[in-house]
Amino acid sequence: MDHGNIEKLDGLGDVSPVDVYSLKELSKNWRVLKGPPVVVKVLSKKRILHYAKPFKNDKWPLQAHFTVCDRSGCATLVLWNSLCPEFYHRLQEGHVILIQKYTVKKSFHHVDHYQPPLPDGLTMYDIDINVNSHHPVGIVRVISPDTIPICLNLPTIQYNIIQRKDLGCFPGDYVCDITGLVIYVGRFFRERMTGKTDLDTGGFWISRWLELKDHSSPKTIRILIYRPAEIDIYKDIMPGTVLICRHMRIVSNISHIHASKDDRNMYLTSTGSTCVSSKDDRNMYLTSTGSTCIEIVTGNCVLSHVNDVLTWSQSYNEDYTMGGYYSYPPIPTTLADMKNYYEDLKITTSEELRLELGKLSYREHKRLFIQGQMIGVKYQTKSLSRTKKKEDSRMEVIVNEDLYHHFEQEISSTVIKPPFSYKFDRDLISNLLQFPSVLNRAVDSSDLEESDESKGCFMIYWSGLNSKILIPTMWMCGTASTDLTTLLHYSNHTFKQTRNNNEVMEIIQSAKQCRGHKFLLVIDAYKPNCYSTEIVLNTSYKL
Missing domain, CATH: 2.40.50.140 (Nucleic acid-binding proteins)
Structure with a gap:
């Protein structure tokens, strides 16, 4: 099968500047013109579109849209089918290209509400310049910057950098x-x-x-x-x-x-x-x-x-940091504002929670809203979890004894790995990247060891209101208060901060004030690998 051609060119080759049509002329006479040469500059390019449909056998059902311009105006260049994977990355913003043997149609794609601004004084013409690998075999040539004829007077790319x-x-x-x-x-x-x-x-x-x-x-x-x-x-x-x-x-x-x-x-x-x-x-x-x-x-x-x-x-x-739990923007601190923030708020029942968590795919994130009551709070450090030392009983408080004993075996078997961010170490990253991976996955925090052994997080255990289902959540308070009932209303976007023992003790003891209360929990579920799921408490509201 013949393919369209994209090649480097010094000047216009065998095309004379007087034979070059402007986009304005093309937009007026495209019904009678048969792919005349045009010279344009690439202003921007969009993601490749995949338009595959059932019962169609197109081998390359792809489109790539570029915004191009000359001194008369702007238009859309569309690469079709096999030209997309072959040439998409070879056309960049700022490239000047000569296009021949193409077809022109009225634009059919939806208007982009976030279209980058056009060069001053230029308008967008409602035409698509379609280049395909057949019928006809399109030609796109990248012109070297030093050999562009001055008479073409192409606009310069404009930047809108904001500090x-x-x-x-x-x-x-x-x-x-x-x-x-x-x-x-x-x-x-x-x-x-x-x-x-x-x-x-x-x-x-x-x-x-x-x-x-x-x-x-x-x-x-x-x-x-x-x-x-x-x-x-x-x-x-x-x-x-x-x-x-x-x-x-x-x-x-x-x-x-x-x-x-x-x-x-x-x-x-x-x-x-x-x-x-x-x-x-x-x-x-x-x-x-x-x-x-x-x-x-x-x-x-x-x-x-x-x-x-x-x-x-x-x-x-x-310090530079990488990975870990990150949630932004923060959720409002009042229940009324949160309802306005999430207009289509849907409460997940206790029975649906396990189903929703089970449907998570690799590296998929999902925010869930569920009602529950607190069972207990524990502060877990890395050093305690790695060694088999006896945990300090002062770092744990039971809020609801009946429910705690009901879930005691399940709670004791819960294994956590807090999603802390970690300091960036270029040498360590380079060593990790030297090992090939059949999954071709990027380096993540699960590949690295946290250097701060004292860093820890709170484990807050909840029970669903509809049925007795354990909801183990990880939580890291990020504000100065040590009152748990107050802290739970603040949304935290990252696991970075640590607490000293005195503050931890105050927070742990304040959990007793949550006894008998019902909460609306906002939890962020994430599947970092194929065999575990993180459940992080983003914030909660007393009902």
Whole structure:
């Protein structure tokens, strides 16, 4: 089978600049024109779309959408079928390409509500330039930057980099670029994809949390990033790396805000056009192909914001962390605000809990809401769990003796591994990555040993209200209070902090105040491997 061609070209080859059509001319006369040569610059690219349908035998049911422009306007370039896996990663933002032998149709895809801004003065034409491997055999040629005819006057790529200090000035859903030093890399999460009817499609979205910092503010930049086109960079992001994340969307949580001083809990997340560049050891910004971005040069970057971050990052001397439990944004502290926060709140019954936990797939995360009453509280440290020393009875309190004795055997057999984050050690990571894995999995906290033996967490045991089902939850309090009834209302997003023995004792003893009360529990379930499930208590509300 013949394939479309994508090749490097010095200048326009055998095509004269006078023969090149503009996108504006193409949009007006596409019904009569038969794939004339056009020269465009790639502004952005979206994720590959998979359009397979039952009873169809397409070998490569794929589409890849690119936003391209020339001096007259913008349009959508669509690569079809076998061209997607063969050439998708070879076309990057900033590439100038010559396209021939294509078909043009009116755009049929849905409007992207988070479309990156277009160059000043340009409009988006409602046409798709379709390049296929047959009927006709399309041609796409990448033109070397130094040989682009000046008369084409192609627009330059525009960056909209926002510093951390200015992030709060922008509204939700604003699309921008961000750059910063990575100080935290979260573990991978998988989220089930659903179709238009909310039915499970069998696929998963893959995401992870990142924390970045720049020179403008001591506050962190939180990013929930889904797998972009640059998969090689995405899966290998490490702390200490300087990232440029393009076309990110600001998410503002304002439903629970009652006063101007309330925290908006802002973060950024991916759009369909998000791309990631990272600085490697040679001081170059790389895409997944390993080629230098056209608009980002070696040595000093042409973007002043990036240069400022690079300079500042050389003096950053705080710890980097990876992995562990991470939940953001925090859940509101009152039950009324929480109900507004989750408009479609569904309570999981005790009988349904085990079924929901059993359906979890590898690295899948699910938030569940369940009613229960407290049985007991125990503070468990790593040093106690590793050695067979007798546990200090003062680190445990029984709240409901009848239920505790009912579940005593099940409680004593419960094995925990708190999902703590760990300090980043580049040498240790490098050693782990040298060992091949048949599962091709990324390094996670389960592969590493926590150096702080005294670090521990609370185990809070609950019983469901509908039936006697044990719900063992891990919990790490992150506020200064030592009153458990108060602490349980605060949402904690990470397992990082430790407590001294006196504080632990006060919290343990305050658990007795929970006797006889019913709670609405917000739990985060996660399956880090094929044989265990983490159940973390995010927050709870007294009913």
